Amino acid sequence: MATLAKPTDLEQRLGVTFKDPQLLQNALVHSSYVNENPHAAPESNERLEFLGDAVLGLVVADELYAAYPDDDEGRLTELRAHLVRRDTLAQAAGRMRLGEELLLGHGEDEGGGRSRPTNLSHVYEAVVGAVFLDQGLEPARKFVLDSLEDELAEVRDRGSPLDPKSRLQELCQARFQSTPLYQLVETEGPDHSRSFTVEAIVNGQQLGTGSGPSKQQAEKRAAREALRELESQ
Structure with missing residues (x-):
């Protein structure tokens, strides 16, 4: 598999230094790359994305539960949905320039895959999963809260997003x-x-x-x- 050109630069943008850099590498492999390079990359980032989605949901739910003790389940659900939706995660991935690091198949790359919101949100979740596997829940929690700092601040400043x-x-x-x-x-x-x-x-x-x-x-x-x-x- 091709390796990151400057993995330490990416780690600096993420604010995380990996004990096992291969986990970060795996988080960047889109399924289209695997389809075109099955021997170089036998597995895409989809399993890490699955894990990261669960970790992300837990971290955001815990943060909202503590921050809004007077809000009911319905309001907390709306806030969480706003914070973990595709476009929010794609914005966070964009700030860290994760699209630049994605390993994509030729067609997906030529078709604008590096800026596609779905790809960006998925790679963000995969990175969360990689951080969790590499370092545990607390570092993963810190990564999520730091990377979504702008969105969390917006919720605090403006209150609940649109219903x-x-x-x-x-x-x-x-x-x-x-x-x-x-x-x-x-x-x-x-x-x-x-x-x-x-x-x-x-x-x-x-x-x-x-x-x-x-x-x-x-x-x-x-x-x-x-x-x-x-x-x-």
């Missing part, structure tokens, strides 16, 4: 020049204990389903699910 319905509407207007629709598909239970189920329709497709004790709660949960689907694309 899921507002965020979904902004995203739909930007991508599709349309607004999402919410369709009530089921109502269950007696009058004093109703449960509503709503689907979020985006660009003619059902992308989210949510249930709750009110139509508003069900719509927010459907919007949150639709956001996760859109932001993963």
Whole structure:
């Protein structure tokens, strides 16, 4: 496998010195590179990405739980979703110039893969996983909090980001020049204990389903699910 031209420069940008530099190397291998170079790189960064996603979720949830003792589960979930969404992680990866270091297949590289938000968010999560394996939870926690310092500060300064319905509407207007629709598909239970189920329709497709004790709660949960689907694309 090709090696990093200047691994110490990258480690300096990350603020982490690896005991096992191969873990950092592995975190930078996109699946397209493996497809074109199976003998040079037998495994992509997808396993590290899986691990990093879990570590990231834990670190952010723990930070929000401590920072916002008066917020309920719904509000904390919205804050966490904002901080771990694709575009947020891609911004953090961009600041560390991780795209420059990605090992990509020729087609992916020529097609703009180094700046693709999905690739950047995935390599960020893979690096989190690599830090965790190399040094443990506390250094991984420090890396996450340091690298997301700007986004955490924005949440502290401005309070909660837009609610899921507002965020979904902004995203739909930007991508599709349309607004999402919410369709009530089921109502269950007696009058004093109703449960509503709503689907979020985006660009003619059902992308989210949510249930709750009110139509508003069900719509927010459907919007949150639709956001996760859109932001993963």
